[in-house]
Amino acid sequence: MTTLYKIDGSGLVPVKRSSLANEAMLQGWVAKDPSIVGLDVLVIGREVTIENGGRIDILAIDREGDLSIIELKRDRTPREVIAQVLDYASWVAGLTTKDVHEIANRKLNGSLTDAFKERFETSLPETLNGNHNMVIVASEFDASSERIVKYLANVHGVAINTAFFTIFEENGQQLLATDWLMDQQQVVERSESKKKAPWTGYYYVNAGDDTNVRWWEDMRQFGFIAAGYGRFYSQRLEQLSAGDPVYVYQKGQGYVGFGIVRSPSVMAKDFVLSDGRSLSEVHLRQPNILHDPDDPEIADYVVGVEWKKTVPIADAKTFSGVFANQNVVCKLTHPATLDFLATEFGSVDADE
Secondary structure: OOOOEEEEOOEEEEOEEEOOOOOHHHHHHHHHOHHHHOOOOEEEEEEEEOOOOOEEEEEEEOOOOOEEEEEEOOOOOHHHHHHHHHHHHHHHOOOOHHHHHHHHHHHHOOOHHHHHHHHHOOOOOOOOOOOEEEEEEEOOOOHHHHHHHHHHHHOOOOOEEEEEEEEEEEOOEEEEEEEEOOOHHHHHHHHHOOOOOOOOOOEEEEOOOEOOOEOHHHHHHHOEEEEOOOHHHHHHHHHOOOOOEEEEEEOOOEEEEEEEEEEEEEEHHHOEOOOOOEHHHOOOOOHHHHOOOOOOOOOOEEEEEEEEEEOOHHHOEOOOOOOOOOOOEEEOOOHHHHHHHHHHHOOHHHHO
16 A cells, blocks of 8 residues: 655654545546556557457557557456456457557557657567557555456466556645556566567666766766666666676667676665776766765666677667667567677677
């Protein structure tokens, strides 16, 4: 259960829980900005009708061309919505690339190709719907329904999860908080592992170059990768351990580096370079990476990397169909991409 506290002079004061006057409002919010429930997707349709007359609340597509079925519980029982979303998924599983284009073009009143390019700053994959996942958005689930969702995801590798929302009220103003039943990235990876090639030990990492926060040229020069402005992002770096090989990707550009993790994730203020200096003791092109240094929720976190080969973003390496992912860190299993990167940047075997 999500609990929210207000900080005042006497300590912590719990904020009163409330409820939405109309839960249907939430569908509009999620459709407009799926990131409020932690999803980096493009919404391609609302109220998408399937062959038996049912209607998917929200159908979306991610950077890899995989589909997301987002269903709100509203006035249905948890078990009813689980059955409903599974029914929708059985229909979505049969959609071809052509079908996805037709649904999106009709709902978007325009080209999916153009909308995808604008949303993700990269080209739409040639083949769509290689996988799909289900997200149930609810204010609460009973213990039995939570057990069913966990059983499907953990035991059978079904890409199903629940995003919870909680409404609070303070001084007449309502506040919305969201959380997941399970780690969404792990749910998706567990499902994908049943279809994709075995993991070879290489990690994919987003460079996160941002002229307002962190620059790739700083990371190249001083040997690190970083993420921040929310633990949703920075905690992904905790998947990396010393000795892990990483290929680094810059969104919308391509791959920019290959290296071996030297040190695990720490807050930026605590990071120590290989020569013993801290980030505050070197000349950074973008020193704002040290923003909010004492706030563990917002601060950037940093992982040390011994680079084997890097290139400027202007020389990023890519090809049509290259693997790219919205997550900060994930396992890299795409055979064609691994072969390409080994040629362009080298590999652990080549380094040995």
